[in-house]
Amino acid sequence: MEKKVIYELKSLYRDSLRIMGYQFGEGKPTICIVGSMRGNEVQQLYLCARLIQKFTEYEEKGYIDPQYSILVIPSINHYGMNINHRFWPQDDTDINRMFPGYNEGETTQRIAEGVFHAIKDFAYGIQLTSFYIPGEFASHIRIMKTGLEDIETAKLFGLPYIVVRNPRPYDTTTLNYNWQIWEAKAYSLYTKETDVIDEKSVNEGMNSILRFMYHQGILTKSMPGGYMTEIIYEEQMISLKCQKAGILKRFVDVEEHVKKGTLLAQILDSYDASVIEEIVAPMSGIIFFLHVKPLVYGRTAVIKMKVE
Amino acid sequence: MIENVTEAMLPVDEKYEIKKHRIQKGTSQKRICIVTGTHGDELEGQYVCYQLQEVLKERDDLNGIVDIYPSLNPLGMDSMNRKVPFFDLDMNRVFPGDSNGSLVESVAYDIIQDLKGADLVVDIHASNVYLREIPQIRINTLQSEKLIPLAKHMNVDYIWVHSASTVLESTLAYSLNDLDTPTLVVEMGVGLRITESYGHQLIDGLLNTMKELEMLSMEVPEVRIPIVSLDQNVHFLNAKYAGLFLPMTSHQHMVDKESLIGKIVNPLTGEILDYVCSPCHGLLFTLREYPLVNEGSLIGRILEL
Numbered sequence: 174m175e176k177k178v179i180y181e182l183k184s185l186y187r188d189s190l191r192i193m194g195y196q197f198g199e200g201k202p203t204i205c206i207v208g209s210m211r212g213n214e215v216q217q218l219y220l221c222a223r224l225i226q227k228f229t230e231y232e233e234k235g236y237i238d239p240q241y242s243i244l245v246i247p248s249i250n251h252y253g254m255n256i257n258h259r260f261w262p263q264d265d266t267d268i269n270r271m272f273p274g275y276n277e278g279e280t281t282q283r284i285a286e287g288v289f290h291a292i293k294d295f296a297y298g299i300q301l302t303s304f305y306i307p308g309e310f311a312s313h314i315r316i317m318k319t320g321l322e323d324i325e326t327a328k329l330f331g332l333p334y335i336v337v338r339n340p341r342p343y344d345t346t347t348l349n350y351n352w353q354i355w356e357a358k359a360y361s362l363y364t365k366e367t368d369v370i371d372e373k374s375v376n377e378g379m380n381s382i383l384r385f386m387y388h389q390g391i392l393t394k395s396m397p398g399g400y401m402t403e404i405i406y407e408e409q410m411i412s413l414k415c416q417k418a419g420i421l422k423r424f425v426d427v428e429e430h431v432k433k434g435t436l437l438a439q440i441l442d443s444y445d446a447s448v449i450e451e452i453v454a455p456m457s458g459i460i461f462f463l464h465v466k467p468l469v470y471g472r473t474a475v476i477k478m479k480v481e
Numbered sequence: 482m483i484e485n486v487t488e489a490m491l492p493v494d495e496k497y498e499i500k501k502h503r504i505q506k507g508t509s510q511k512r513i514c515i516v517t518g519t520h521g522d523e524l525e526g527q528y529v530c531y532q533l534q535e536v537l538k539e540r541d542d543l544n545g546i547v548d549i550y551p552s553l554n555p556l557g558m559d560s561m562n563r564k565v566p567f568f569d570l571d572m573n574r575v576f577p578g579d580s581n582g583s584l585v586e587s588v589a590y591d592i593i594q595d596l597k598g599a600d601l602v603v604d605i606h607a608s609n610v611y612l613r614e615i616p617q618i619r620i621n622t623l624q625s626e627k628l629i630p631l632a633k634h635m636n637v638d639y640i641w642v643h644s645a646s647t648v649l650e651s652t653l654a655y656s657l658n659d660l661d662t663p664t665l666v667v668e669m670g671v672g673l674r675i676t677e678s679y680g681h682q683l684i685d686g687l688l689n690t691m692k693e694l695e696m697l698s699m700e701v702p703e704v705r706i707p708i709v710s711l712d713q714n715v716h717f718l719n720a721k722y723a724g725l726f727l728p729m730t731s732h733q734h735m736v737d738k739e740s741l742i743g744k745i746v747n748p749l750t751g752e753i754l755d756y757v758c759s760p761c762h763g764l765l766f767t768l769r770e771y772p773l774v775n776e777g778s779l780i781g782r783i784l785e786l
Binding site: 182183184185186259260263264265277278279280281282283305306341342343412414416417418419420443444468469470471472473474 | 489490491492493494497563564567568569570574581582583584587588609611649650651717719722723724725747748749773775776777778779
């Protein structure tokens with residue numbers, strides 16, 4: 174394993190921002206895994222740390238095919254993470270909206286360019302990421318439909334779901350989109366949590382990456398298990414919105430199968446706890462996304478369901 | 482008449498409302514919309530919304546509808562937050578919105594529905610807390626043919642026709658123009674502050690434009706002729722070092738090639754880290770207001786003349 178500085182930015186009063194890469198193997202650039210790009214993606218940081226631990230062990234035991242190299246970048250915006258802030262501390266910009274970056278541009282454009290320069294030539298790119306609405310997800314691989322996407326290969330992760338998303342204009346500056354434009358096969362891995370660590374979901378995510386790498390011949394140690402993956406197009410999911418605002422009381426968990434008519438959640442009046450709205454499954458299906466904050470606004474998608 | 486454009490409930494005993502003030506006189510259905518406050522830290526438009534109403538009260542020649550939307554992001558404005566609090570989302574990246582989407586997306590959808598069909602929408606921005614801008618209108622190349630003639634009536638110093646960017650497709654202005662509702666983006670001043678002279682300049686431009694739209698019939702102030710330029714004439718000055726930026730020239734000044742714009746210093750060591758010089762002869766139309774810079778922070782923009 175070689176630990177190297179991918180990009181360094183000097184600061185006036187803070188320690189330099191060092192974006193670290195952990196490289197395993199010395200062969201052709203084959204797979205790059207990028208962890209936390211936002212300052213609250215703690216689960217994504219931890220998942221990378223566990224992968225680095227595992228790859229160190231695999232390297233010692235000779236389980237990494239020497240013709241390939243693996244690069245893991247566990248954290249990019251730890252300037253934000255160290256002060257509990259999701260985006261870039263000084264100007265609140267999102268590094269994941271700055272790709273492919275620009276080395277003579279503004280600070281986060283330079284960071285994006287510095288990172289992208291180091292990772293754009295990998296054959297496979299996996300980004301561990303999170304959604305802008307705080308909530309829990311069923312673990313899945315998300316792929317942007319750019320015309321260059323490779324959905325079949327994504328099944329090799331063995332996760333229960335692949336979600337295919339039609340990119341919106343603002344998606345075109347994400348790492349995932351630009352990786353694809355540079356002809357890498359790019360996958361975004363969503364696990365259950367973001368700000369907190371869910372060990373079970375971390376294990377599932379880590380095993381899915383090890384499984385994918387084994388199937389691609391990068392690792393020689395197999396990772397048994399995995400699911401017959403179901404492909405979901407984002408528009409096939411239904412959003413269940415509340416109209417009222419108040420305290421959210423949930424009765425289901427992500428990945429739970431529910432029957433039509435099941436009571437999924439209630440909105441309680443925030444002064445007297447009376448039930449002011451009930452959210453009921455309109456069809457049978459699987460809970461894919463759950464709003465988790467205890468307070469909920471009106472007109473908010475509290476649950477996303479994959480209908481059976 | 483004060484009307485609600487959209488509303489939703491907040492968790493604890495509060496209604497989320499976006500309001501507009503409709504001023505309607507005469508028989509014409511021509512409509513101009515003055516929109517501001519998408520970013521909660523931009524306040525220059527507040528003065529324009531107030532002062533324009535003062536000016537209109539003194540006139541009796543209005544024939545049409547003036548809709549004033551002073552705050553599209555009231556939660557952000559109230560909390561000195563550029564973005565929409567709770568979602569930590571830039572509201573000007575979610576248009577045209579989605580009636581079935583999250584709260585912010587469905588609010589964005591309602592705003593578009595309310596504005597579309599207007600004869601002109603003027604979306605007033607105030608840069609951010611880092612940079613000061615001269616009064617200018619920014620137009621996407623794709624929409625320039627239709628918008629430049631309108632923008633020339635607005636009494637701004639500069640019309641910047643910038644290249645198309647996919648990110649900008651998520652803005653209010655792009656979305657409305659895409660729906661054939663002419664929309665001009667004004668940038669002027671600096672975040673969290675009001676520059677009254679810029680406000681008055683823009684109000685003169687609004688009155689002139691309303692006369693061009695035949696919404697006013699009596700005399701309006703004369704307006705200046707703006708410089709119109711494309712991207713290739715604009716030079717960006719970015720900080721080479723992290724430090725404290727001290728300007729050595731004034732905003733909105735003509736600068737010569739290699740003249741000093743400012744210096745970056747280190748207050749800890751007492752060193753001068755860099756002198757920032759102009760790469761060309763031109764107009765310094767953007768200048769850094771917030772003194773601390775990271776490597777790469779924008780210090781200024783110069784329009785080469």
